[in-house]
Amino acid sequence: MKPLLAIDGVSKSYPGVKANADVRFNVDFGEIHALLGENGAGKSTLVKMIYGLVRPDEGTMRLAGDDYAPAGPVAARAQGVAMVFQHFSLFEALTVAENIALGMADPPPRRALSQQIREISTEYGLPLEPERLVGDLSVGTRQRVEIVRCLLQSPRLLIMDEPTSVLTPQEVEQLFGTLRKLRKEGVSILYISHKLDEIRQLCDHATILRGGRVVATCTPAQETARSIAGMMIGQDLAAPSQRSFQPGDVALSLRGLSLPSEGTFGVALRDISFDLRAGEILGIAGVAGNGQDELLLALSGERRVARGMIRLNGRAIGDRGPNTRRRAGLLAAPEERLGHAAAPAMSLWENAFLTGRVRLILAGGGFLRKAMIQGFTKRVVGDFDVRTPGIETRAGALSGGNLQKFVIGREVLQSPAVLVVNQPTWGVDARAAAQIRASLQDLASAGAGVIVISQDLDELMEISDAFSVLANGRLSPPRPALGLDIEAIGRMMGGAFDVEPAEAARASA
Amino acid sequence: MLRLEPRPNSSALVEMLTPVVAVALTMLAGGILFAVLGKDPIVAIDTIFIAPLFDPFSRSELLIKATPLILIALGLSFGFRAGIWNIGAEGQYVMGGIAGSAVALAFWNVEGIWLLPLMALAGILGGALWAMIPAILKTRFNANEILVSLMLVYVATLFLSAMVSGPLRDPQGFNFPQSRLFHDSARLPLLLENSRVHVGVLVALLAVAVAQVLLTRHLFGFNVKLLGEAPRAAAFSGVSVKRMTVVCLALSGGLAGLAGLFEVAGPVGQLQLSLPVGYGFTAIIVAFLGRLSPIGILLAGLVMALTYIGGETAQFALGIPKAAISVFQGLFLFFLLAADLMTRYRIARIRREAR
Numbered sequence: 001m002k003p004l005l006a007i008d009g010v011s012k013s014y015p016g017v018k019a020n021a022d023v024r025f026n027v028d029f030g031e032i033h034a035l036l037g038e039n040g041a042g043k044s045t046l047v048k049m050i051y052g053l054v055r056p057d058e059g060t061m062r063l064a065g066d067d068y069a070p071a072g073p074v075a076a077r078a079q080g081v082a083m084v085f086q087h088f089s090l091f092e093a094l095t096v097a098e099n100i101a102l103g104m105a106d107p108p109p110r111r112a113l114s115q116q117i118r119e120i121s122t123e124y125g126l127p128l129e130p131e132r133l134v135g136d137l138s139v140g141t142r143q144r145v146e147i148v149r150c151l152l153q154s155p156r157l158l159i160m161d162e163p164t165s166v167l168t169p170q171e172v173e174q175l176f177g178t179l180r181k182l183r184k185e186g187v188s189i190l191y192i193s194h195k196l197d198e199i200r201q202l203c204d205h206a207t208i209l210r211g212g213r214v215v216a217t218c219t220p221a222q223e224t225a226r227s228i229a230g231m232m233i234g235q236d237l238a239a240p241s242q243r244s245f246q247p248g249d250v251a252l253s254l255r256g257l258s259l260p261s262e263g264t265f266g267v268a269l270r271d272i273s274f275d276l277r278a279g280e281i282l283g284i285a286g287v288a289g290n291g292q293d294e295l296l297l298a299l300s301g302e303r304r305v306a307r308g309m310i311r312l313n314g315r316a317i318g319d320r321g322p323n324t325r326r327r328a329g330l331l332a333a334p335e336e337r338l339g340h341a342a343a344p345a346m347s348l349w350e351n352a353f354l355t356g357r358v359r360l361i362l363a364g365g366g367f368l369r370k371a372m373i374q375g376f377t378k379r380v381v382g383d384f385d386v387r388t389p390g391i392e393t394r395a396g397a398l399s400g401g402n403l404q405k406f407v408i409g410r411e412v413l414q415s416p417a418v419l420v421v422n423q424p425t426w427g428v429d430a431r432a433a434a435q436i437r438a439s440l441q442d443l444a445s446a447g448a449g450v451i452v453i454s455q456d457l458d459e460l461m462e463i464s465d466a467f468s469v470l471a472n473g474r475l476s477p478p479r480p481a482l483g484l485d486i487e488a489i490g491r492m493m494g495g496a497f498d499v500e501p502a503e504a505a506r507a508s509a
Numbered sequence: 510m511l512r513l514e515p516r517p518n519s520s521a522l523v524e525m526l527t528p529v530v531a532v533a534l535t536m537l538a539g540g541i542l543f544a545v546l547g548k549d550p551i552v553a554i555d556t557i558f559i560a561p562l563f564d565p566f567s568r569s570e571l572l573i574k575a576t577p578l579i580l581i582a583l584g585l586s587f588g589f590r591a592g593i594w595n596i597g598a599e600g601q602y603v604m605g606g607i608a609g610s611a612v613a614l615a616f617w618n619v620e621g622i623w624l625l626p627l628m629a630l631a632g633i634l635g636g637a638l639w640a641m642i643p644a645i646l647k648t649r650f651n652a653n654e655i656l657v658s659l660m661l662v663y664v665a666t667l668f669l670s671a672m673v674s675g676p677l678r679d680p681q682g683f684n685f686p687q688s689r690l691f692h693d694s695a696r697l698p699l700l701l702e703n704s705r706v707h708v709g710v711l712v713a714l715l716a717v718a719v720a721q722v723l724l725t726r727h728l729f730g731f732n733v734k735l736l737g738e739a740p741r742a743a744a745f746s747g748v749s750v751k752r753m754t755v756v757c758l759a760l761s762g763g764l765a766g767l768a769g770l771f772e773v774a775g776p777v778g779q780l781q782l783s784l785p786v787g788y789g790f791t792a793i794i795v796a797f798l799g800r801l802s803p804i805g806i807l808l809a810g811l812v813m814a815l816t817y818i819g820g821e822t823a824q825f826a827l828g829i830p831k832a833a834i835s836v837f838q839g840l841f842l843f844f845l846l847a848a849d850l851m852t853r854y855r856i857a858r859i860r861r862e863a864r
Contacts, residue, residue, distance in 0.1 A: 302744050323747035334745060343739035354735065354746045357728070366728045 002065045004029045004188045005050070005157055010059030012045055018212050019045035022059070025207040025214060027157065030186040032179060034199045034220060036232055037209035038401070038429030043192055046209070047159055050190070051083045052076035064156070074105070080156035084146045084163060086427070092135030099134055100149045121148050124178045139288050140171040147178070158182065159190045162427070164198060166288055166455065176202055196225035196430075197458075208232055229430050248278030249313075251449035252330065252418045257309040257318075259298050261473075267291040269298060272475045274468065276418065276449040281440065282478055283464030284453045288423075291473040292453050293335065296422045299451070300332035301325045313417060326358045329417030333407050335426060335453075337400065341407045344396030348388060351395045352377040352410055359414045376413070384409030385435060401432035408436050418449040425459060437463050513854040523852050528798055528805070531845040532812065538840050548827055556826055557819030557837075567818050569704035573776055574814035576713045577602070577768035579806055581792035583720045584764030586801040588757035591736040595758055597643065597658030598765040599789025600665035601636035605766020606773045607672055608635025610688055610780035613695035613773075614677055624694045629770055636766020637759045639665065644758040648751040654758070666785055673782050688780035697775040709771035713810075716764065720803040733757070765789060787835075794842045813838065 003026035012020045020042045027033045037043045048054040050061065052070030061068045063079055070076035073083075090099050097114050101107035108116070114130035121128040126144040134142060143166060150158055160179075164172045179189055179202065193199055199206060200220045208216040208231045216231040253275045261268040269291050276282050286292060297303040299310070301322035310318040312330050320328075334340045342351045353373045357363050362373045377391045384405040388398055395403060404424065411419055424440065425433035441463055444450045453470070454460050460467060466478040536558065540550035561567035581598045588595050595601075609632035616624055642661060646652035673686040682689070697707035724730035736743040736753055744750070768788065773780050795813050799805030820834030 300745060301747070321747050321749070322745060326747075332745075336741070339739045340741040340745055343735055343742045345738050346735070350731070350735075353731065354742060358747075363728050367726050368728065368731065370726075 003027060004064055005068075005190075006062040007046075007050075008060050008062070010046070010049060010056045010061065012049060012054065012057050020049075020056075020212045023209070023212070023214055025217065027188050027190055028205075029188060030183050031204040032183055032189045032191055032202055034203035034206035035190055035192045035209065036196075036199065036206055036228065038232055038431060041209040041232075041429075042212035043209055044161070045212075047083070047161065047190070047192065050076070050157075051081060051159060077153055077155075080154070081159070082150035082153055082155035082157070083159040084143070084150060084161065086161040086163075088142050088146055090134045090142055090145060093133065095131050095133055096128055096137075096145050097130035099145060100130075100152065103149055104152070116152060117148055120151050124148075124151060124181060125174060126178055139166040140168065143167070143175075151182075155187060157188045157190065159192075161192045163191075164193065164195060169457070172198070195458075196220075196228050199228070200225060232430060246279055248280075248447060250275045251278045251280075251313060252276040252451075253311045255309055255311070257298060257305055259294055259303060259305055261294070262303075267294055267473045269294050270473045274475065274478050276451060278417075278447050278449055279444055280465045281444045281450045281452060281463055282466045282468065283460035283481065284451060284468050284470050284475065285457060285460050286453075286455070286470035288455055290471050292422055292470060294473070295470065295475075296332055296334055296420060296453065299330065299420045300334065301330075323358045326355065326414075329359075330420070331355070331359075331411045331414060331416035331418070332420040333411050333422065333424065335422040337403050337407055338396055342395040342403060345394055348381070348386075348391045348393055348395060348398075348406065349373050349377040351406070352380060352391075355410055356414060380406060380409040380413055383413065384439065401428040404428050405432055405436060408439060412439050412443050415446075416443075416448055418451070419443060420451040420453070422453040423455065424452060425454070425456065433459070511856050511858060513850070514857045516853060516855050524800075527848040527852055528800070528809065528845060530848045531798070531841065534844040534848070535837065535840045538844070539837055542833070542836065543829065546829065546833075548829060553823060553827055553829065556823045558815060561815055561818045561822065566704065567822070569701060569706045570818050571811060571814050572706050572710045574817045575810040576709045576775075577772055577788045578792050578795045578813055579713045579810035580709075580716055580768040580771070581761070581765045581789055582795035582799065582806045582810060583716050583803060584761035585792060586720070586796045586799070586803070586806060587724075587730075587733050588761050589737075589796055590801050591733045591753055591757055592740070593754050593757045594655045595640060595643070595658050595761045596655050596793065597640070597660075597662045597665075597789070598761060598792055599785055599787065600658070600662035601639045601762040601765035602769035602772075602789045603662075603665040603669050603785050604639040604769070605632035605636035605763075606769030606780065606784050607669055607677075608632055608766065609770030610677060610691075610773050611672075613691050614688055614780075616695070617689060618692050620692075620694045622694070625697065625774070628695060628774060629767060632766045632770025633763040634766070636769065637763035639766070640758040640762025641755070644755045647754055647758075654754070658758075662785075662789070669780075669784060670782055673780055677780055679779075686782045690779045691774060695774060696778060697771065705776045707771070707775040709768075709775050712767070712771070714807075717803045717807045720806075724803065729756075765792075791838060794838060794845075798841065798845055813841075816841070 005027040117130045257272040259269040305318040307316045307319040464481040467481040468478040469476045543553040609628040612631040643654040643657035679689045799809035823829040
């Protein structure tokens with residue numbers, strides 16, 4: 001039998017990079033096919049070509065035996081290829097139905113469309129209310145909107161880019177149910193993910209890319225996560241070392257930290273209290289949009305709270321700005337790499353100066369100490385294996401993983417007393433993620449307190465000494481990470497601990 | 510249908526060349542304009558752009574005209590980089606002129622080398638304080654600084670007319686709306702014999718050098734660039750938007766005020782109703798023509814001054830209407846922005862996609 005999609009010798013070059021070279025693989029009818037690779041391995045370019053966003057330089061693609069060379073996404077969709085992106089393109093101020101209608105060539109009348117949305121979404125176990133505002137929906141539900149939008153076009157091939165990075169374990173199970181049902185109906189799915197366990201559970205075949213080339217194919221169920229990771233990065237993954245944790249004095253303490261929400265779609269932080277000891281790694285889990293960004297802003301000093309709500313080594317600093325906190329030893333690395341943690345259009349050394357100035361005294365009398373800044377930048381680049389042509393390179397030109405290593409390295413090398421990081425390995429390839437985690441552990445071993453806010457439970461279980469969940473702006477009391485199972489955590493994340501409905505929260509605020 | 514597409518790679522060289530392209534296109538379009546008006550375009554362009562460069566008097570006038578443009582544009586460029594839009598430099602220029610004149614007249618016929626520095630200080634303060642009105646309204650009530658600063662231009666102009674026909678009017682001036690002529694201690698020293706070139710020219714050059722250092726070597730310049738480039742990263746870095754708004758507006762207002770003082774204490778020699786001639790607005794073009802960089806502003810200020818000088822010559826030599834100069838400067842900004850856009854984007858035809 002012919003495959004649904006046959007990729008034959010496809011290549012694509014950009015100035016200076018060969019994004020894909022002679023890529024060949026097939027996606028059969030009714031299979032879930034994994035596309036694996038580190039960041040920069042060429043997965044996104046390949047997928048963009050299949051979805052018609054980019055034209056291949058060489059090679060051919062065939063869809064169900066016919067020549068397939070889509071001129072654009074509209075043409076790709078017309079031939080039955082649909083895609084759910086990692087970053088959603090939804091308007092928060094519009095309803096679910098309105099958002100879906102916007103993506104359609106000629107949408108049916110609103111009432112008929114709402115009916116269709118209800119039918120399809122219940123049929124595939126993705127319940128949606130067409131009249132809800134997207135801004136009020138959780139990230140997981142927003143993803144359903146994107147999926148239902150695709151299903152309405154009855155696709156033959158559905159491309160999913162890192163779909164589970166934003167979901168709770170329960171939501172992941174639900175999504176897998178949907179995908180398996182689609183497979184049974186003969187829909188093929190091209191599934192991109194970093195999470196090897198998921199791929200082993202879900203996918204029938206896997207194609208592994210490295211440096212733009214296909215380096216291996218496998219049947220994931222017959223492999224271990226470690227062996228697949230080995231194929232991806234071309235060398236075996238170092239086993240995480242068991243860290244013996246010796247608690248020191250309380251380094252950071254939060255008492256009843258509350259922060260009103262900013263804007264319509266923000267989350268209010270409510271009554272957050274915990275103690276972080278020197279040498280301890282506190283993992284804070286939770287689905288994005290539950291106050292993670294707000295907690296980071298409150299700790300970094302970008303948003304101020306009452307003085308006594310935050311104490312660093314006993315000193316009350318809740319009302320102080322970012323630079324006073326840096327001087328005192330409280331450093332932070334925000335989630336959004338481009339535009340928040342780093343200025344994309346500025347050079348690496350300028351970005352090193354951005355947070356390193358105060359603690360490393362990189363300016364004297366207001367004048368930049370260029371040699372010292374450059375020395376510090378080179379240390380970050382060298383120690384954290386940041387792949388860059390040089391320190392004059394714009395931050396925006398680095399790949400996600402490299403920039404993330406830079407951002408984390410910049411803070412770690414300032415020897416903080418406490419470091420707060422938000423989603424440190426989001427969208428980062430396996431090797432970079434492992435390096436980042438190791439550096440955070442080393443930092444804690446050296447006696448710093450570390451707070452890791454992450455959606456990746458495996459990551460948190462691997463490195464945390466204490467564990468806590470942020471849901472709807474409230475933080476569960478930290479518990480020792482040892483002995484917690486992922487099932488229990490998932491229930492906590494889904495809101496099993498003390499979550500008020502949104503209306504009650506607003507009334508009490 | 511046509512649409513704009515981002516160009517994959519725009520080079521630094523091309524970005525440096527766009528102002529030159531804009532100058533060439535302005536000459537071309539200007540030439541067509543003059544031809545339509547029935548003037549010989551070659552002669553007109555030569556009169557405006559080329560001839561002044563070969564005449565010693567015009568050359569010195571060029572420096573005098575360029576001085577206020579450069580000073581004001583330098584001040585504006587910091588705010589523009591940071592995304593703080595002071596459009597009211599003209600008003601700050603007027604208030605600086607009034608404040609400096611008030612000091613000169615208060616010490617009328619008092620000799621002393623301290624008088625000019627005092628006047629300069631008053632000029633700077635006059636402009637900076639006037640710019641504090643949009644700054645405070647912005648930081649306290651989030652009022653749009655573009656509208657507030659622009660509207661205050663008209664308030665400042667009316668205040669000037671109240672001053673020259675009231676408290677600062679020349680007592681022996683037959684009720685003409687102007688002040689006494691300043692005495693020598695209140696006049697800027699001249700640099701060249703037989704010209705009006707004054708020390709303000711040197712101050713403008715010094716300001717260019719200081720601005721260059723601030724922008725490339727100093728924390729203030731870094732923060733300005735950071736705030737314009739990535740506001741959230743700036744907040745993360747500890748830059749206070751409110752403080753930057755106040756500082757940038759004070760800086761641009763102060764330099765505009767100083768430019769106003771130089772005008773009254775330099776070429777004019779008294780406070781007149783005709784003080785505002787649009788330098789504050791033209792300086793906006795100069796700032797962008799100079800790519801918001803100090804050296805670029807220096808060159809752009811000279812080019813813009815050329816259109817003033819050449820335009821004046823063209824008025825009496827060729828009978829070209831005065832408005833033609835404004836049209837010229839407008840064309841300049843238009844072509845600059847267009848050339849800028851075309852370096853970053855290209856025009857593509859939209860293909861009808863198959864459904």
